Amino acid sequence: MPEIILIGGGGHARVVISILKRLPDYDIAGYVDKENKGRILGVEYMGNDAILADIKNNHPDCHAVIALGSTDHRQVKTRKRLYEHLEKLGFTLPVIVSPAAIISEDVHIDPGTAIMDGAIIGTGSRIGKCAIINTRCSVDHDCRIGDYVHIAPGATLSGGVTVGSESLVGAGATVIHHTTIADKCVIGAGAVVIRDCTSKGTYVGVPARLMR
Numbered sequence: 001m002p003e004i005i006l007i008g009g010g011g012h013a014r015v016v017i018s019i020l021k022r023l024p025d026y027d028i029a030g031y032v033d034k035e036n037k038g039r040i041l042g043v044e045y046m047g048n049d050a051i052l053a054d055i056k057n058n059h060p061d062c063h064a065v066i067a068l069g070s071t072d073h074r075q076v077k078t079r080k081r082l083y084e085h086l087e088k089l090g091f092t093l094p095v096i097v098s099p100a101a102i103i104s105e106d107v108h109i110d111p112g113t114a115i116m117d118g119a120i121i122g123t124g125s126r127i128g129k130c131a132i133i134n135t136r137c138s139v140d141h142d143c144r145i146g147d148y149v150h151i152a153p154g155a156t157l158s159g160g161v162t163v164g165s166e167s168l169v170g171a172g173a174t175v176i177h178h179t180t181i182a183d184k185c186v187i188g189a190g191a192v193v194i195r196d197c198t199s200k201g202t203y204v205g206v207p208a209r210l211m212r
């Protein structure tokens, strides 16, 4: 079985580990974090990011999953930086799909993206690289989700929604059908988006409005 390492050893990483353990696909070799958090769910600490090149040299077929999930916008930048670094080092970043997710026919998901427990992806949807479709999200038919996007737990995207790259959709937010969210937007938890969010910024409330 191919080996996989996790990048990050926090809350989201523990959720990813619990999914990986239910999949028949990988042996978890360890996790890489800025800090040594000891064993997490039985997974050993390997070192900080400086060790990644050595890991790749010693385990040429090792895969990697970026397991940082915070809805803090800085974390999106960190995930992007780490993804580009891991690609340069030659790691493969597979798509991780929870066995408890439902993925319809004719869905395309780019590398490095994780689909968590209870998520539903409707037919015709396209999901970019290194995105997180978190626990119990609903992404209905024909959605377009950009690179590094995080759809937080319980968010609902109706059919034909576009979410631009590096955007975050907060927990429990609702986005009505055929609306577009620009790149680098943050949609607050529980917000209801009924109009396009055309410029980068933070949108909150019901209906969602750009915060000044």
Ligand code: JB2
Binding pocket: 007, 008, 009, 010, 011, 012, 013, 032, 033, 034, 035, 048, 049, 067, 068, 069, 070, 071, 075, 078
């Ligand atoms: O550059 C980095 C780096 N920056 C932060 N490289 C590596 N290898 N690791 C990094 N980290 C590590 O990510 C931190 O040291 C920390 O251990 C981990 C982030 O953990 P935290 O628990 O703070 O956040 P999370 O992203 O795992 O989970 C948050 O977001 C999820 C979506 C939590 O708030 C969860 O509750 C939430 N479900």
